[in-house]
């Protein structure tokens with residue numbers, strides 16, 4: 537009989553705690569930039585992370601979803617499920633999505649053990665994001 541490996545076994549091997557760092561904020565607020573910098577810093581410290589960026593995920597897993605409210609809800613639900621799997625694998629999963637609805641972020645948090653979902657809000661004024669707008673959304 538094979539004894540299944542569990543999260544603590546993987547964490548011990550990787551010498552890190554599997555968790556989700558969820559970065560929320562407006563388009564242009566700097567979510568992807570912070571995710572990239574954080575991932576680099578962790579790598580330099582010998583910690584494995586993986587970025588789930590809304591912009592990218594919407595080209596693959598979630599390419600069937602639009603930006604209407606119900607599709608954003610489904611977008612966050614799916615990414616939350618994937619992030620949970622990454623965390624369970626022992627990875628530090630950095631998810632960066634607009635994720636505008638508090639209820640959806642709370643549902644993602646509820647999928648994980650207490651303390652394993654860290655939410656970061658990019659508190660950048662709308663006018664600053666509009667001024668950046670590198671993707672021409674305004």
Ligand SMILES: Nc1ncnc2c1ncn2[C@@H]1O[C@H](COP(=O)(O)OS(=O)(=O)O)[C@@H](OP(=O)(O)O)[C@H]1O
Pocket residue numbers: 562563564567568589590591594603607608609611612632633634635636671673
């Ligand atoms: N109409 C509209 N509204 C919002 N965003 C738009 C839209 N059209 C395209 N994009 C691009 O899609 C990226 C946001 O996707 P997310 O999955 O993070 O959005 S959400 O969480 O479901 O609200 C977002 O990426 P970021 O700029 O990195 O936030 C945009 O580049």
Ligand SMILES: Nc1ncnc2c1ncn2[C@@H]1O[C@H](COP(=O)(O)OP(=O)(O)O)[C@@H](O)[C@H]1O
Pocket residue numbers: 561562563564565566567568569570632668669670
């Ligand atoms: N702290 C910052 N100060 C000035 N410009 C920034 C800062 N953070 C990000 N940017 C720039 O703003 C734009 C949007 O950043 P990005 O990380 O793609 O945001 P988001 O992922 O939230 O859409 C990019 O051109 C990026 O270089």
